[in-house]
Amino acid sequence: MEGLMKNLQECNVNDEPKKKLGLVPLAPKVDRNPEGTPVTLHTNLRRLNVEPNTPVYKYSVKVLYVFSTADGKEATIEFSNLQETGAKQDRARRYCQRAFTEALQLCPDLRTAGTTYYDRQASLYSLQKLNLKKEIDITVQKKVSSARNFVRAEFKLAAVAETYQATSNDMKKIANACPALADKTLPEALSIFISGPAYANSNVITIDGCVHYLLDISAIGFFKDLYFPEGGLYTALGATKGIKYLEGKDENPSLYMATELKVTLFHPDNVPLPELISQYLGGLDEKLSASSKDGLYISRALKGCEFYLNYSKSTAVSDFEDNLVVKLYGFTNCATNSFFDREGRTVSVADHFREKYNIQLKYPSLMTAVAKPKGGKLMTLPVELLVLCPSQKVTNERMVNNEQSELIRMSAAEPNIRKAATEDVAKAVGFASSNVLGFIGVGQPETVNGIVLAKPKITFADNKVASLNDPSAKIPTDFRRAGNFFQPKSLQKWEICYVECREMPGVPEELVRSMAGNGMSVAKPNVRCIREQEVQKVFQIAQQANYQLIFFIIPQRFNTHAEIKALEQHYDVLTQEIHSETAEKLSRQAQTRQNIVNKTNMKLGGLNYLISSSPLDIPNTLIIGFETSSRGGAGVGPVSVGFAANMLDHHLKFGGGYIYTERTRDVFGPVIEDAFAQIFATAKQCRNMVKGPQELVIYFNGVSEGQFALINEVYSAKIKKACSAVREDFRPKLTIIASSKNHNERFYKALGNSVGNMEPGTVIDHTLVSPVYSEFYLSSAVARKGTVKSTKFTIVYSSVPEKNLHRIERLTNDLAYDHQIVFQPVGLPVPLFIAGRYSQRGANVLGFRGAVTNKEGVIDYQITNEELGYAKKKLSRTRFNA
Known part of the structure; x- marks a missing residue:
């Protein structure tokens, strides 16, 4: 418990006060797009009709737990304002709920207030004014913590000074062009009121305070439980909601609630780490090594998971709420062969726990865990003292088998099924009532009119036009x-390299013939067969021989991708890979051959087709995207932020790279200036932009509304600073757009009495968008399976605002056609799509080679970026990650 207190107290250290963001208005709202083919769409949004003149009172809550320390003093921890995620957040909410439950019994004013709802953190809402002469301060003596040194809990409540009372008549205060001035009291209160039944439902668990999962999904017909014996992983079906103040019909802003289906994979609850390891191995090997194939496999499956320390001598698992929580970084030597300095002498982990805690380890020869509490230092811990924290979602990085594909298959419900299942789950969870508390009326799902944008013109050589409106096409x-x-x-010096497989006669000739058939000039390649351990030697030879490309053919069972891409970066030699199973069928699969050739030409710096589009035909414009495949604020290790721009030798050619940065809540801000320095330098060299572009259009993907002020004020300033570094008077037109699929809104095309997927190019830019920001939803690609989800775009900053949304919508949609590898539009504008791929490449290289650290073990980001990045490589001037 002492370790827990130290860890949590460190989280409460106040930083230096920072300038308040959000007082500068975002880009002004402009008119909707007047062009496009009309289409009728069904949605998952319901209008909330709130009874007029209904007051809502907001109170701030502090929940403090007091513990005794070893020296007889008291230590206080506030659980109501911890900036935590995962298991620590779940634990804090449980502590708060316990204190609130006891406070209700001890304070008559709370009990007689009528309807009160507590968010289990720092806010309480009531439909009646509490009888407060001053703040309520309740001491809870009951043992609401099982910690031996628990003293008492304190529940403090006071009226919120700024927004103490809101009424249902105050809706106009909800939206403001200055984000910091928007009063969110009413929608926050309504969200808590509507979630009340879900919190009280014994068949529901709530994750992150807002996603409600059903423990039993047998009543939801379409979805079946998935269970993976390795690791005991299981699926849960749930629903989340979002309450927003939107433009409304006839521009009468209204509150709306969107309900969205969630299908999530979870780790099992409260499982001791040795038992978890045995599930992956089919039995526990008591001498399992961290460096063995099995040890590395288990590390990948569990890295980033949260565990709590269980020092109890009993065989029963103790309550995780009163134990130190640590995050797993990996594994190392066994307990008898792992040493550290303690009080001036070197001791093994096994001896330390025997001497200090009188614990004789059951598995002294088993690898130990490398873990650390938040804000603490890395520790080496016996695996038998660690227990998996409950309610942990399985990240993509921890899916080591076919879990992700099975989860996608399970989630890929057709539109009519998904729409019905969403409503069924929302009802089962408990927030689909047509009337809440007698003053919130919930309407039927809205129908809205959207538009379908015109498709761009796509031409190949000799001005031959591709058909995008073939009525016979599926x-x-x-x-x-x-x-x-x-x-x-032209591809004149290249090599086909078979790794751990025989040479396949006819494959080189098939590739040469296919490339030549697309207009490329191709020479016969050199061919060699090698073993897996000889891959690096191939790169050394290729670098010396100045090869343009190494084309690897590898059996699917060999996992050499990360090594090949890390060596590509190190030796600055372009690579391409296909599986030997694909190569064997190459002569029979024309589309596969075409995709391979498409990719090869783009990697070499070609352009497969031209997009004729008025928004895109602006050669002196740079269009830039920022994306990361791993968000900040959680997880382990640095973040790889990808960027892409049309900075190569044609305005439709996008190149880019990645930059490693520290994992924080803001991962884009620290890389902006370095990324723009690379972009401007490459554009100057490749596109002859000596004076810089006349316009910058910049997309940031995966950005929440809470970060709009950061983009508007901080990111825009960093971009302007990067421009000034090019030339003091360099002031291009600047538009910054935030995009995200992390929203709850769903749209379906009306098909008589049923619904289907939207056509590519479908846009919604009115009624169900912000009343104060320029916003639109775009579905740019076809859903090959399941239900398509639109991307939401918000114009956050604009130095020269548009008259309406026509140009930006057309530009964004047309960019989705510029992928060049597949002959179809993709789900994001290409600068974001490619930036995401660069981010993944950076993560792969980092995973294979590891970050560069100093003597103290701290990551040196400057050297790591220099050694593992492409900025100083000749390949940086190509689309190497095509």
Whole structure:
């Protein structure tokens, strides 16, 4: 418990006060797009009709727990304002709920107030004014913690000074062009009121305070439980909601609630780490080594999970709430062979726990865990003293088998099924009532009119136009090659390298023939067969021989991708890979051959087709995207932030790279200036932008509304600073757009009495968007399976505002057609799509080679970026990650 207190107290250290963001208005709202083909759409949004003149009172809550320390003093921890995630957040909410439950019994004023709802953190809402002459301060003596040194809990409540009372008539205060001036009291209160039944439902667990999962999903017909014996992973079906103040019909702003289905994979609850390891191995090997194949496999499956220390001598698992929580970083030597300095002498982990805690380890020869509490230092711990914290979601990085594909398959419900299942789950969870507390009326799902944007013109060599409106095609936006590549490249010095497989006669000839058939000039490749351990030697030879490309053919069972890409970066030699199973069928699969050739030409610096589009035909504009495949604020290790821009030798050619940065809540801000320095330098060299571009259009993906002020004020200033570094008077037109699929809104095309997927290019830019920001939803690609989800775009900053949304919507949609590898639009504008791939590449290289650290073990980000990045490589001037 002492370790827990120290850890949590460190989290409460106040930083230096920072300038308050959000007092500068975002880009002004402009008119909707007047063009496009009308389409009727069904949605998952319901209008909330709130009874007029209904008061809502907001109170701030502090929940303090007091513990005795070893020296007889008292230590106080506030659980109501911990900036925590995962297990620590769940634990803090439980502590708060216990204190509130006891406070209700001890304080008559709380009990007689009528309807009160507590968010289990720092806010309490009531429909009646509490009888407060001053703040309520309740001491809870009952043992609401099982910690031996628990003294008491304190529940403090006071009226919120700024927004103490709101009424249902105050809706106009909810939205403001200055984010910091928007009063969210009413929607926050309504959200808590509507979630009340879910919190009270014994068949529901709540994660992150807002997603409610059903423990039993047998009543939801379409979805079946998935269970994975390795690791005991299981699926849970749930629903989340979002309450927003939107433009409304006829521009009469209103509150709306969106309910969204969630299908999530979870780790099992409260499982001791040795038992967890045995589930992956089919039995516990008591001499399992961290460096063995099995040890590395288990590390990948569990890295980043949270465990609590269980020093109890009993065989029963103790309550995680009163034990130190640590995050797993990996594994190392066994307990008898792991040493550290203690009080001037070197001791093994096994001896330390025997001497200090009188614990004789059951598995002294088993690898130990490397873990640390938040704000603490890395520790080496016996695995038998660690227990998995409950209610932990399985991240993509921890899916080591086919879990992700199975989860996607389970989630890929067709639109009519998904829409019905969403409503069923929302009812089962408890927040789909047509009337809440007698003053919140919940309407039926809205129907809205959208538009379908015109498709761009796509041409190949000799001005041959691809058909994008073939009525006989299953998917009209899938187009065929109409001629040779628009800019075919030459491939004269290259090599086909078979790794751990035999040479396949006919494959080199098939590739050469296919490339030549698209207009490329191709020489016969050198061919060699190697073993897996000889891959690096191939790169050394290729670098010396100045090869343009190494084309690897590898059996699917060999996992050499990360090594090959790390060596590509190190030796600055372009690579491409296919599986040997694919190569064997190459002569029979024309589309596969075409995709391979498409990718090869783009990697070499070619351009497969031209997009003729008025928004895109602006050669002196740089269009830039920032994306990361791993968000900040949680997880382990640095974040790889990808960026991409049309900075190569044609305005439709996008290149980019990645930059490693510290994992914090803001991962984009620290890399902006370095990224722009690389972009401007490359654009100057490749596109002859000596004076810089006339316009910058910048997309940031995965950004929440809470970060709009950061983009508007901080990111825009960093971008302007990067421009000034090019030339003091360099002031291009600047538009910054935030995009995200992390929202609750769903749209379905009306098909008589049923619904289907939206057509590519479908836009919603009115009624269900912000009343104060320029916002639109775009579905740019076809859903091959399941239900398509639109991306939401918000214009956060604009130095020269548009008259309406026509140009930005067309630009964003047309960019989705510029992927060049597949002949179809993708789900994001290409600068974001490519930036995401660069982010993944950076993560792969980092995972294989590891970050560079100093003598103290702290990551040196400057050297790590220099050694593991592409900025100083000749490949930086190509689309190496095509």
